[in-house]
Amino acid sequence: MGTVALRLTGATKRYGDNAVLDGVDLDVERDGRLVVLGHSGSGKSTLLRVLAGLEELDSGSLTRPDSADGRGAVVGTVFQQPLLLPWLTVRDNIALGGRYRANRARFDAAHVEELIDLFGLRAQADSLPAALSGGQAQRVSIARVVAVRPDILLLDEPFSALDPATRRSLQLWLRDAATALGLTLVMVTHDVDEALYLATEVTLLDGSGRAAGHWHSDTPTGHDDLADHPLRATLLAGYRSQLGAAAAS
Amino acid sequence: MSTETLSPPPVTRSSKPGRSWASKLGLQLVAVVVAVAIWWLITTVLASPTSMLQDFAPQHAIPAIGALAAQGVLFPDIWTSLWRLLVGLLIAVVLGVVTGLAIGTWQSLETASRPVFQFLRMVSPLSWAPVAIGLFGIGDRPVFFLVAAAAVWPIVLNTAAGVRSIDQGFLLAARSLGATPAETLTSVVLPAIRPHVLTGLRLALGIGWVVLVPAEMLGVTSGLGYEILNSRDQLAYDKVMAVILVIGLLGSLLDALARRALGTGNRQAV
Numbered sequence: 001m002g003t004v005a006l007r008l009t010g011a012t013k014r015y016g017d018n019a020v021l022d023g024v025d026l027d028v029e030r031d032g033r034l035v036v037l038g039h040s041g042s043g044k045s046t047l048l049r050v051l052a053g054l055e056e057l058d059s060g061s062l063t064r065p066d067s068a069d070g071r072g073a074v075v076g077t078v079f080q081q082p083l084l085l086p087w088l089t090v091r092d093n094i095a096l097g098g099r100y101r102a103n104r105a106r107f108d109a110a111h112v113e114e115l116i117d118l119f120g121l122r123a124q125a126d127s128l129p130a131a132l133s134g135g136q137a138q139r140v141s142i143a144r145v146v147a148v149r150p151d152i153l154l155l156d157e158p159f160s161a162l163d164p165a166t167r168r169s170l171q172l173w174l175r176d177a178a179t180a181l182g183l184t185l186v187m188v189t190h191d192v193d194e195a196l197y198l199a200t201e202v203t204l205l206d207g208s209g210r211a212a213g214h215w216h217s218d219t220p221t222g223h224d225d226l227a228d229h230p231l232r233a234t235l236l237a238g239y240r241s242q243l244g245a246a247a248a249s
Numbered sequence: 250m251s252t253e254t255l256s257p258p259p260v261t262r263s264s265k266p267g268r269s270w271a272s273k274l275g276l277q278l279v280a281v282v283v284a285v286a287i288w289w290l291i292t293t294v295l296a297s298p299t300s301m302l303q304d305f306a307p308q309h310a311i312p313a314i315g316a317l318a319a320q321g322v323l324f325p326d327i328w329t330s331l332w333r334l335l336v337g338l339l340i341a342v343v344l345g346v347v348t349g350l351a352i353g354t355w356q357s358l359e360t361a362s363r364p365v366f367q368f369l370r371m372v373s374p375l376s377w378a379p380v381a382i383g384l385f386g387i388g389d390r391p392v393f394f395l396v397a398a399a400a401v402w403p404i405v406l407n408t409a410a411g412v413r414s415i416d417q418g419f420l421l422a423a424r425s426l427g428a429t430p431a432e433t434l435t436s437v438v439l440p441a442i443r444p445h446v447l448t449g450l451r452l453a454l455g456i457g458w459v460v461l462v463p464a465e466m467l468g469v470t471s472g473l474g475y476e477i478l479n480s481r482d483q484l485a486y487d488k489v490m491a492v493i494l495v496i497g498l499l500g501s502l503l504d505a506l507a508r509r510a511l512g513t514g515n516r517q518a519v
Contacts, residue, residue: 052425076425083422087440099436102427141422148426 003066005030005073005152005184006051010060012209013046020046022209023060028152030066033178033185033219035195037235038205039242044188047205048156051186052077074106076150080157082141084129090140091116091125097148106149115143118177135166142174146181153178155187159194168223171197175219192236196229204235207242304486313491322476326492327499330472333389334454334461334503337396341453345401346446349408350438359409366405374399374460382468392464392472399460400453404446411445412438444511451507458500473499 006028013021020043028034028051038044049055050062052075064073084093094115098107116125119139129137138158145153155174159167175198178185189195195202199217206212217231226232289307296302303309317323352359374395381391415438423433465474473496480488 054421054425079418079422079425081418083416083418085419085437085440087443096423096436097426100423100426100428100432102429144422145426 003030004028005064005066006075006186007063007065008047008050008060009063011047011050011057011062012059013043013050013055014058019209021050021057021060024205024209024211026203026211028184028186029201030184031182032200033175033187033198034201034203035199036186036188036203036205037190037192037195037239038188039190039207039239042205042207042242043209044190044205045156048077048154048186048188051075051152052154073152074148074150075152075154076145076148078138078142078145078153078155078158080160082129082134082137084132084137084140084144086129089126089128090121090132093129093140094121094143094147096144103148107147111149112147115147118180119143133166134162135170138162138170139173142177146177146183150183152184152186155185157189158187160189160191167194172223174198192232192239193223193226195235196226196232197223202231202235204238206238212238212242301486305490309487310490310494313485313487314495317476317488317491323495326471326473326476327495330461330465330474331499333392333465333472334396334457336389337393337461338400338450338453338457340393340397341400341404341457342446342450344397345404345449345453346408348401349405349446349449350412350434350442352405353409353412353442366402370402375463378464378467387468389469391468392461395464396457396461400457403452403456404449407445407449407452408442411442414445415441447511451504451511454503454507455500458496458503462496 004027006026008024008026011021011024011026012019024043024047026034026036026047036044036047046055050057053062054077067073084090085096088096091112095107095109095112097103098109098112116122119142121136121139121143124132124136124140129140132140138161142153142155142158159170162170171194174185177183185198187195187198196217197219200219201214202217203214204212213234215231215234217229285307292302292306293308314323352362377398378391378395381394385391385394419437419441420433423437428436461472462474462477465472466478469475473492477489477492480486480492
């Protein structure tokens with residue numbers, strides 16, 4: 001940990017009159033796991049798309065401070081839906097990025113086979129996406145991004161469409177996979193427990209386009225420890241006040 | 250979403266018990282026999298013995314197919330017609346897919362082109378025959394043009410519909426993996442619209458075949474359409490009917506082949 005891979009300074013993004021992001025400052029630390037927490041409509045997906053380079057800022061800047069010491073900042077994005085191409089097998093879906101010239105230097109087919117094993121998809125490697133469960137499909141979609149060897153993995157509520165049990169097991173799995181692959185993780189979610197379980201850093205969005213707070217978080221060992229997590233009460237309180245404000249307005 | 254269009258229901262075909270398949274075939278056979286009987290009744294029993302309708306009777310027309318083959322004109326005519334159909338369809342596919350991609354991608358282009366396309370679509374392609382002959386002269390090329398002019402529309406419309414039905418998320422996923430627009434086209438758009446293009450192609454094949462025969466009655470001296478006129482000029486009405494039979498049989502065969510290709514074409518990588 002230490003250097004900053006991505007830095008947002010005074011990021012502002014408007015859709016019409018509505019400021020979705022209003023002067024947000026954010027540092028994504030190398031090898032850390034940053035979770036951006038906010039309720040729906042708080043601008044967290046927009047924030048992620050800005051980090052992914054899929055959306056332009058109206059003002060403010062996105063910089064890569066540690067690229068000077070030779071570290072790349074190739075960003076890969078996992079979306080809420082798996083978005084697997086239905087006509088390709090699991091293996092071909094994971095290898096999709098290898099067909100694009102931008103990834104040619106970083107991609108190799110042997111790595112795809114390693115990922116199939118690491119992500120527990122060996123039995124499904126030759127199946128079409130229609131035959132996968134929701135959890136499997138989302139694992140394939142993460143593997144597809146990891147296969148192009150990004151330095152930073154962005155995840156936009158990747159588990160929100162899954163049932164609670166699958167969700168928990170994927171959170172556990174993602175934490176291990178990120179450590180094993182040496183990935184810098186940025187995830188947005190509205191789930192406080194998911195945030196606490198995965199994060200080394202937590203940023204809470206206040207619902208009006210600004211950051212309400214930023215905390216360093218000690219990673220709990222298991223889901224059972226979450227209830228006693230020192231940060232949980234703080235985050236939940238911040239969260240509730242926003243929901244109350246949103247309901248009142 | 251495209252998962253549905255990508256998994257057509259051919260499974261039901263194989264899972265159906267053999268008996269219902271046989272009984273379906275039996276029913277269809279009965280219908281053919283009834284149709285031939287009506288054909289015979291009208292041309293042989295009801296028509297007066299001196300009427301030219303007598304020549305159209307099945308007992309004259311079916312042997313006339315053999316006579317045409319023996320004369321050495323039937324198979325060259327079939328190949329000529331199929332060749333013209335193929336070239337016309339190829340032109341239609343190239344123009345149709347490109348146009349369909351463009352109007353499916355840009356909504357404003359679709360809106361702008363709608364009245365013109367609607368107008369062109371509603372003009373019978375055969376109306377262009379004098380223009381085509383004037384432009385391309387006598388020979389294969391006006392026929393290519395007329396077939397292509399008829400066949401291009403179902404391909405344009407189906408391709409455009411295919412492009413519009415692509416899950417925008419697929420495009421976003423490709424873009425976020427670093428795909429250039431050209432790479433997105435080849436890795437996402439073209440595979441996604443394949444079933445739509447094939448549906449358009451099948452419709453185009455039917456329309457092309459229907460337009461081909463009258464197109465061959467104008468400005469060419471070979472092909473099945475020409476053979477109908479030629480036989481009529483010789484007052485060989487049995488041969489006219491024989492060519493009509495060949496046209497119908499070949500058309501059905503082509504459609505069955507296209508249907509088959511369409512059915513299996515979607516089930517790749519299973």
